[in-house]
Amino acid sequence: MSDLEEYRRRAREWLAANAPGHRAEATPDEDGVARAKAFMARMHDAGYSGITWPREYGGQGLTQAEDRAFAAEARDFTLPIYVFSIGLGMCGPTVLDMGTEEQKARWIRPLLRGEEIWCQLFSEPGAGSDVAGLQTRAERDGGEWVVHGQKVWTSVAQHADRGLLLTRTDPGVPKHKGLTMLVVDMRAPGVTVRPLRDMTGRAHFNEIFFDGVRIPDADRVGEVNGGWQVAVTTLLHERLSIAGGVGMSGQSENPVSFEALRSRADLGDPIVRDQLVELYIRSRALSLFNTRLSQETKAGIFPGARGSAAKLLLAELTLFQADLAASLAGPGSVAYREDGETGDGGDSAGDGGDAGRIAHALSLAPAMALGGGTNEIMRNIIGDRVLGLPPEPRVDKNVPFSELKVNSQGGGTRR
Numbered sequence: 280m281s282d283l284e285e286y287r288r289r290a291r292e293w294l295a296a297n298a299p300g301h302r303a304e305a306t307p308d309e310d311g312v313a314r315a316k317a318f319m320a321r322m323h324d325a326g327y328s329g330i331t332w333p334r335e336y337g338g339q340g341l342t343q344a345e346d347r348a349f350a351a352e353a354r355d356f357t358l359p360i361y362v363f364s365i366g367l368g369m370c371g372p373t374v375l376d377m378g379t380e381e382q383k384a385r386w387i388r389p390l391l392r393g394e395e396i397w398c399q400l401f402s403e404p405g406a407g408s409d410v411a412g413l414q415t416r417a418e419r420d421g422g423e424w425v426v427h428g429q430k431v432w433t434s435v436a437q438h439a440d441r442g443l444l445l446t447r448t449d450p451g452v453p454k455h456k457g458l459t460m461l462v463v464d465m466r467a468p469g470v471t472v473r474p475l476r477d478m479t480g481r482a483h484f485n486e487i488f489f490d491g492v493r494i495p496d497a498d499r500v501g502e503v504n505g506g507w508q509v510a511v512t513t514l515l516h517e518r519l520s521i522a523g524g525v526g527m528s529g530q531s532e533n534p535v536s537f538e539a540l541r542s543r544a545d546l547g548d549p550i551v552r553d554q555l556v557e558l559y560i561r562s563r564a565l566s567l568f569n570t571r572l573s574q575e576t577k578a579g580i581f582p583g584a585r586g587s588a589a590k591l592l593l594a595e596l597t598l599f600q601a602d603l604a605a606s607l608a609g610p611g612s613v614a615y616r617e618d619g620e621t622g623d624g625g626d627s628a629g630d631g632g633d634a635g636r637i638a639h640a641l642s643l644a645p646a647m648a649l650g651g652g653t654n655e656i657m658r659n660i661i662g663d664r665v666l667g668l669p670p671e672p673r674v675d676k677n678v679p680f681s682e683l684k685v686n687s688q689g690g691g692t693r694r
Contacts, residue, residue: 287348293325298356305361306481312396312438315359319393322360329367329391332375337388343574362435366390366397368520370443373513377460377501386441386462398439398465399513400430400487407432408656410445410514411454411507412683415489417446417461424448424461424499426469426492432650436472436485439465443513444494449504450681457680458506462498469493479642517651518590519572519582534636535604537562543607554603561599565592584664591657594648601644604637612637 280288297318307315322328323337330346332338339345360367371390374382389395406413415428426446436442442463449457463470469492474482501509533539537558544551569589572582605612612634648654662668675683 283344283348286345287352290327290349291352293327294352294356297321297325298353298358301357301359306483307359307362307438311359312362315362316393316396318359319363319391322358323392328393329387332371332387332391336375336383337391346573347570360393362396362438363390363393364520365399365435365439366395369399369513369517370397370441372516372520373443373509374500376512377509381497382462382500395440396435396438398433398436398442399517400433400436400442400444400463401510401513402432403429404431408653410510411458413445413447413458415444415446416450417448417459417494419448419496420493422496424459424494424496426461426463426489426494428489429486430489431475431486432484433487434484434650436465436487437474437482441465442487443500444489445506445510447680448506451679452504453677454675454680454683455507457504458510459503460500460506460509461494462500463489463492463494467492467494477642477646479639481639483643483646514652515582515586518586518657519569519576533640534633535600535640540600540604540607551607554606558596558600558603561592561596565589565596568592584660587652587657587660588665590651591654591661594654594657597644597647601641605641608634608637612641 301314301318319328326339327349329338330341330349331343332340334340367390371387374386378386386395390397401410401413403413403415413428415426415430417424417426424446426444428446430444433442442465444461444463446459446461447457448459451457465472469490471488471490473486473488475484475486476482477484537555540558541555544555546552546555572585572589575582652660659671663670
């Protein structure tokens with residue numbers, strides 16, 4: 280037995296002993312968060328958290344081969360680690376790339392052990408796809424920054440201990456050049472988090488208000504007014520992690536997974552068989568593309584805008600998967616009671632709770648085409664930076680932010 284096969288065998292044994300009994304919780308309560316943190320600590324201590332991350336900061340220092348081996352085994356289990364997905368997939372990698380040695384030593388190990396949950400604070404009510412149009416401002420006061428403003432559509436913020444916060448520190452220069460990245464204590468005075476309920480009926484996202492929040496300059500990532508370069512690094516990791524499913528559970532309880540749909544489908548119908556084949560091909564192609572990007576990254580080859588292609592592929596795959604699930608499940612995918620039964624008294628979606636879980640998955644699917652950059656933005660990035668097509672005209676590139684018209688407001692920094 281090779282070393283990799285032995286590693287995979289040990290991982291399978293650990294998962295079989297520790298993973299069963301857990302639920303996938305995208306919106307856990309306090310008890311669910313406590314369970315997730317306890318599980319993450321056990322996973323780290325067993326050597327399965329931060330598999331490829333540097334040892335000196337709490338990782339395992341292993342290769343992509345071990346990381347893929349563990350992921351392959353975990354696919355058949357439900358791991359309660361969604362609340363760590365932003366930290367593991369976006370914030371932590373950004374700190375590793377752009378942070379100081381002191382910051383890496385202070386923040387990475389607690390993240391990998393599940394002691395701290397992180398969120399990403401970029402989008403605002405008037406700055407979604409145009410992230411650089413943000414208005415949350417940070418003003419220097421000695422050795423601290425004082426922050427005022429608002430962020431929105433922030434995942435896991437209601438549970439987060441820290442947040443990667445993009446702020447405007449110089450409105451007198453073009454919008455991309457006056458930004459600074461800070462790490463904020465989400466429980467600091469002046470931070471208010473309000474959950475937002477979406478059409479799934481759950482609060483996957485939050486809006487956050489900053490009212491005179493003080494952040495030490497030691498918690499600044501990158502240079503003053505160099506925050507856009509840090510943000511680009513974060514956005515790259517975001518798109519790669521979303522496409523690769525970083526921090527997400529396996530497929531054992533996913534009601535719209537390929538395996539679940541195949542078990543529900545009438546395989547005697549040639550049209551259904553063709554649709555399932557199409558789903559498998561798309562899923563496999565995305566998996567192979569993600570593997571290639573991951574291998575290139577570890578080899579020092581920057582994937583750049585190709586991460587946007589992976590994110591676009593996943594968004595389109597998710598919508599195709601949801602449409603197929605709805606057609607196979609029939610009315611039970613939307614007509615159900617909270618007790619898990621369908622509206623007509625039957626259960627056309629499988630067992631008692633399956634109908635509600637399918638409905639939740641279908642309601643959440645469109646968000647994949649929005650979060651992390653809309654499909655339209657992804658296509659613009661791919662056309663401009665991958666295919667070399669002419670970029671769209673920009674009238675604000677060299678204009679100071681303070682002179683821009685922001686929504687209906689007269690000045691970029693006036694609230």
